[in-house]
Amino acid sequence: MKEIKFMGKRIIIFPGVYEPAEDSYLLIDAVMPIASGDVLDLCCGTGIVGLCIANRVKSVTSIDINPIAIKNTCENFKINLVYDKLNAIVGDLFSPLGKVKFDLITMNPPYLWEEEPMDISWTGGKKGREIIDKFIINVGKFLKKEGKALFIQSTINDIEESLNLINKMGLKGKIVMNRKFLFEEIVVIEIAH
Numbered sequence: 137m138k139e140i141k142f143m144g145k146r147i148i149i150f151p152g153v154y155e156p157a158e159d160s161y162l163l164i165d166a167v168m169p170i171a172s173g174d175v176l177d178l179c180c181g182t183g184i185v186g187l188c189i190a191n192r193v194k195s196v197t198s199i200d201i202n203p204i205a206i207k208n209t210c211e212n213f214k215i216n217l218v219y220d221k222l223n224a225i226v227g228d229l230f231s232p233l234g235k236v237k238f239d240l241i242t243m244n245p246p247y248l249w250e251e252e253p254m255d256i257s258w259t260g261g262k263k264g265r266e267i268i269d270k271f272i273i274n275v276g277k278f279l280k281k282e283g284k285a286l287f288i289q290s291t292i293n294d295i296e297e298s299l300n301l302i303n304k305m306g307l308k309g310k311i312v313m314n315r316k317f318l319f320e321e322i323v324v325i326e327i328a329h
């Protein structure tokens with residue numbers, strides 16, 4: 137089993153679960169300074185985003201569609217002694233949640249074009265926007281009045297389209313962090329009421 141150390145945390149990576157990469161680390165950089173209260177981490181993978189902020193927040197609800205990722209998240213919270221903060225659920229984005237609101241919502245979604253064979257860690261459907269669009273359309277219902285949602289997006293799937301959709305949903309959106317790579321730029325987009 138692969139294991140890494142990040143920000144003083146031990147992170148085990150189960151086979152078949154997304155190994156934390158530059159996009160994970162960029163989201164964590166953006167989230168750290170504002171992490172507080174009740175947090176929802178969508179598309180949690182190993183659980184790394186919630187894990188890095190677990191000590192400074194009240195609770196972390198982690199959701200992933202892959203049951204192995206949820207087992208992996210539970211294990212990582214256990215070995216880092218923050219399991220009491222965690223509510224880990226298998227599910228499709230917001231669908232397992234009832235009427236509940238969060239102070240902070242984070243998401244590092246799969247955003248590559250659909251390929252065969254389909255890998256849910258990487259591919260976000262047609263144009264890579266399926267998860268991103270679903271997220272933007274629904275996030276307002278789960279965000280407290282003063283809450284913030286931060287998610288990762290690449291220039292390969294039209295950042296302007298996301299900002300327009302956020303606007304159309306009556307929310308405010310802006311880019312708060314970015315990092316350039318060889319073929320793309322990855323940004324963190326913040327959404328607020």
Ligand SMILES: C[S@@+](CC[C@H](N)C(=O)[O-])C[C@H]1O[C@@H](n2cnc3c(N)ncnc32)[C@H](O)[C@@H]1O
Pocket residue numbers: 153154155156157159160161178179180181182183184185199200201202205227228229243244245246256257258267
């Ligand atoms: C790029 S990985 C990010 C993992 C982790 N948050 C990180 O930053 O390292 C994307 C994750 O989204 C999950 N996923 C894909 N489709 C999903 C959906 N519809 N609802 C919830 N999770 C989903 C995948 O299983 C995968 O763990």
